[in-house]
Amino acid sequence: MAEADGDDATGRLADELQRFFRLGARAKSMLNTGDLGAEFSALMLLFPLNHLGPLRVTDLAEVKGADTSTISRQAAQLVKAGLARREADPADGRASRLAVTDSGRSACTRLHKARHALLSETLSDWPPERVRAFAGLFEEFNSSVEAHLRTDPAGSAREST
Helix, strand or coil, rough: CHHHHHHHHHHHHHHHHHHHHHHHHHHHHCCCCCHHHHCHHHHHHHHHHHHHEHHHHHHHHHHHHHHHHHHHHHHHHHCCCCCCEEEECCCCCEEEEECCCHHHHHHCCCCCCCHHHHHHHHHHCCCCHHHHHHHHHHHHHHHHHHHHHCCCCHHHHHHHH
16 A cells, blocks of 8 residues: 555656646746846856866766757857856867856856745745755755666666657
């Protein structure tokens, strides 16, 4: 019986995650950031660049779990918008790395504040201890997903088809 309850809870979680992803597209349009000169997906590259420092496009693609050609296109948007710059890779002068500019750091701050404001408004009716508990569970969930993807990045997709 406990297994059936777990299956029901897993199915409910799958449904809620699908709903969350659907709502996410609408929520990002609610972020009050102004025009930063690049698509939202490109702007999301600023966070790992700001946190990790200059990266090659291939390394950034690995960090984001995305295709190198997609990241390259998004990186070009950031450079064009003045949010990032290309610089020589000190380890290999033939290669370049993407680095955040001062404008890019400012954009990161704006995006972070907008995301925080939206979440604060959304969760304003929640007691602080419940927000902390949810944040802890969500962090644990994300860590479990990351660990699973590291051990078998394509296995689950293969089995479900």
